[in-house]
Amino acid sequence: MALPAEFALIARHFRPLAGEGALDLSDDAALLDPPPGRQLVLAADAMVAGVHFLPDDPPETIGRKLLRVNLSDLAAMGAAPLGYLMTCAFAKATPDAWIAGFVAGLAEDQREFAIGVLGGDTVATPGPATFSLTILGTVAPGQALRRRGARPGDEIWVSGTIGDGALGLLALTGRLPPDAFLAERYRLPRPRLALGQALAGVARAAMDVSDGLVQDLGHLARAAGCAAELCADAVPLSPSARAALATDPALRERILGGGDDYELLFAAAPEDAPRVLAASAAAQTPVTRIGRFLDGEGVTVLDGTGQPLALGSAGWSHFG
Amino acid sequence: MALPAEFALIARHFRPLAGEGALDLSDDAALLDPPPGRQLVLAADAMVAGVHFLPDDPPETIGRKLLRVNLSDLAAMGAAPLGYLMTCAFAKATPDAWIAGFVAGLAEDQREFAIGVLGGDTVATPGPATFSLTILGTVAPGQALRRRGARPGDEIWVSGTIGDGALGLLALTGRLPPDAFLAERYRLPRPRLALGQALAGVARAAMDVSDGLVQDLGHLARAAGCAAELCADAVPLSPSARAALATDPALRERILGGGDDYELLFAAAPEDAPRVLAASAAAQTPVTRIGRFLDGEGVTVLDGTGQPLALGSAGWSHFG
Numbered sequence: 001m002a003l004p005a006e007f008a009l010i011a012r013h014f015r016p017l018a019g020e021g022a023l024d025l026s027d028d029a030a031l032l033d034p035p036p037g038r039q040l041v042l043a044a045d046a047m048v049a050g051v052h053f054l055p056d057d058p059p060e061t062i063g064r065k066l067l068r069v070n071l072s073d074l075a076a077m078g079a080a081p082l083g084y085l086m087t088c089a090f091a092k093a094t095p096d097a098w099i100a101g102f103v104a105g106l107a108e109d110q111r112e113f114a115i116g117v118l119g120g121d122t123v124a125t126p127g128p129a130t131f132s133l134t135i136l137g138t139v140a141p142g143q144a145l146r147r148r149g150a151r152p153g154d155e156i157w158v159s160g161t162i163g164d165g166a167l168g169l170l171a172l173t174g175r176l177p178p179d180a181f182l183a184e185r186y187r188l189p190r191p192r193l194a195l196g197q198a199l200a201g202v203a204r205a206a207m208d209v210s211d212g213l214v215q216d217l218g219h220l221a222r223a224a225g226c227a228a229e230l231c232a233d234a235v236p237l238s239p240s241a242r243a244a245l246a247t248d249p250a251l252r253e254r255i256l257g258g259g260d261d262y263e264l265l266f267a268a269a270p271e272d273a274p275r276v277l278a279a280s281a282a283a284q285t286p287v288t289r290i291g292r293f294l295d296g297e298g299v300t301v302l303d304g305t306g307q308p309l310a311l312g313s314a315g316w317s318h319f320g
Numbered sequence: 321m322a323l324p325a326e327f328a329l330i331a332r333h334f335r336p337l338a339g340e341g342a343l344d345l346s347d348d349a350a351l352l353d354p355p356p357g358r359q360l361v362l363a364a365d366a367m368v369a370g371v372h373f374l375p376d377d378p379p380e381t382i383g384r385k386l387l388r389v390n391l392s393d394l395a396a397m398g399a400a401p402l403g404y405l406m407t408c409a410f411a412k413a414t415p416d417a418w419i420a421g422f423v424a425g426l427a428e429d430q431r432e433f434a435i436g437v438l439g440g441d442t443v444a445t446p447g448p449a450t451f452s453l454t455i456l457g458t459v460a461p462g463q464a465l466r467r468r469g470a471r472p473g474d475e476i477w478v479s480g481t482i483g484d485g486a487l488g489l490l491a492l493t494g495r496l497p498p499d500a501f502l503a504e505r506y507r508l509p510r511p512r513l514a515l516g517q518a519l520a521g522v523a524r525a526a527m528d529v530s531d532g533l534v535q536d537l538g539h540l541a542r543a544a545g546c547a548a549e550l551c552a553d554a555v556p557l558s559p560s561a562r563a564a565l566a567t568d569p570a571l572r573e574r575i576l577g578g579g580d581d582y583e584l585l586f587a588a589a590p591e592d593a594p595r596v597l598a599a600s601a602a603a604q605t606p607v608t609r610i611g612r613f614l615d616g617e618g619v620t621v622l623d624g625t626g627q628p629l630a631l632g633s634a635g636w637s638h639f640g
Contacts, residue, residue: 021360021362023466026467026543027397027466027467027468027527028363028393028396028397028467028527028528029361029362029363029393029394029396029397029399029455029457030360030361030362030363031359031360031361031397031459031464032359032360032361032362033359033360033461034354034358034359034360038354039351039352039353039354040341040350040351040352040353040354040360041349041350041351041352042341042349042350042352042405042438042439042456043348043349043350043405043439044405044406044407044439044440044441044452044454045407045441046407046408046409046441046443046450046452047443048409048443048444048445048446048447048450050446051443051444051445051446052443073348073349074349076348076349077347077348077349077351079349085362085363085364085454086364087364087365087366087452088366089366089368089450118362119362119363119364120364121364121365121366121452123366123367123368123371123372124368124371125368125371125447125448125450126368126370126371126447126448127368127445127446127447127448127450128445128446128447130366130368130409130445130447130450132364132366132407132441132452134364134405134454135349136362137349139351141353144351146343146347147346147347147348207347207348208348223346
């Protein structure tokens with residue numbers, strides 16, 4: 001009996017991605033021995049063409065972006081990746097070569113992050129391509145980083161640089177001049193897995209920046225029941241972002257609130273700054289102090305003279 | 321700082337569903353101690369409005385159907401449910417009351433199946449509503465039922481009744497007279513969790529029937545490297561399906577190939593028939609012998625006189 005087309009598609013494109021426990025993607029479910037002495041960490045994210053990625057983004061980057069966005073959630077918890085499940089709703093009449101590119105990108109990231117696919121589903125949709133990914137990771141018991149836990153007086157740190165993803169989207173849609181670095185930062189975020197694991201037992205609270213620095217800092221402050229003060233001039237920027245901001249100072253709001261950063265935002269006691277810097281060095285990931293937590297509530301953004309800045313948008317919300 | 325609308329939506333509707341380990345859905349990921357001495361079982365499925373459910377299906381049944389379809393994958397492996405993650409791409413301008421109904425349905429099934437949500441994502445889509453669910457379950461080590469393993473001479477069994485879901489879709493779309501039983505079978509499949517667990521160590525191979533009995537039997541046969549012979553008259557039918565078939569004998573093809581059954585299809589050695597029946601009784605789930613595996617390959621469907629039937633469609637494939 002010939003294989004129907006859907007199964008042929010899975011066999012041709014997805015089976016080579018199958019990781020340990022995936023049973024070759026030919027059973028009803030994956031079967032996995034949980035690593036002994038570890039807690040499981042689980043997260044899921046979805047992406048819709050035209051909303052979370054550009055319909056003309058290279059297919060090689062789209063699946064990788066979704067995988068990395070989920071890996072970033074593991075990084076925020078200080079977890080190590082174990083595997084993932086993915087459902088793909090491909091737009092009708094998607095060319096086979098597009099799917100091949102999509103899968104080739106995933107294969108590259110599977111090698112980079114040493115994980116395999118455990119299962120999933122492939123369907124056709126009359127609407128925009130829609131992907132959903134569930135990531136599975138592990139952490140030593142009691143060592144997971146949490147959003148809650150910051151205390152007044154703690155310092156606020158962030159990894160890497162902020163605003164590149166949001167500016168990359170502008171550059172890719174003609175609202176800023178083309179910039180290959182920013183475009184890559186939008187399409188291929190870098191999950192800070194090594195840093196997250198190195199910060200276990202060091203940071204008091206952590207999350208990844210996905211909805212915008214100011215909004216996400218608000219989440220940390222709310223979870224801790226305290227206020228946060230952010231020094232805008234201390235926020236680390238890439239040379240590309242710095243150049244764009246010099247040309248148009250109004251981009252500051254986009255940088256601080258645009259999202260798509262996937263950097264780690266975390267709190268640490270001032271006396272733990274040397275341990276934070278040691279974790280940064282061990283993970284080969286730069287970190288920068290950008291503010292502090294205080295008694296009170298809400299987020300205040302200060303300019304270079306210590307005056308509060310008024311920001312129009314606190315971040316990105318799909319239902320805002 | 322006010323919560324953006326997306327977070328308010330999650331807090332209002334989804335947080336009450338949060339299960340143990342979900343961290344109240346307010347962290348980057350869920351944190352779970354894997355049950356000691358068990359293997360993990362993981363599966364994921366997606367559903368698109370207008371493809372896998374009817375856009376005017378009651379919102380209360382849509383999430384439940386996706387949950388049950390995934391639970392059926394656990395049942396097919398003989399696993400017990402542990403929790404799930406779900407991503408929801410709601411069509412833009414979806415009324416809040418619709419989402420409330422969707423969540424109320426999930427809440428009902430969470431009680432029925434004693435599980436909670438571990439995490440997920442909520443986004444808006446310009447296309448049809450699209451949902452994806454990853455189910456997490458556990459099984460005793462080495463006890464998982466697999467698709468491979470049937471041997472020539474084994475008997476083919478199926479639980480419940482076949483064809484109700486496919487006929488229910490016809491009844492809901494005006495191609496058959498309205499039938500509340502069939503409609504319910506289409507909208508709310510019954511995952512055979514108790515039977516699956518009772519069949520561990522009894523069945524030689526198992527899967528759930530989602531793409532159509534004949535096609536799925538082909539999967540079991542292919543995985544075993546043997547042939548399968550199905551007696552069409554032995555396939556168990558509900559009174560509603562029997563009445564529809566009596567009116568229009570051409571519906572037989574739809575019954576045998578239409579899919580959406582979510583019954584368990586399994587192989588057992590003839591001498592194990594008493595153990596199969598004991599498992600059926602223990603799980604309070606009827607089972608019926610419908611054929612046997614043979615040397616060779618492919619699926620043959622026999623009519624009441626033992627003559628092969630020609631079936632036009634071997635099942636449902638999204639890319640067929």
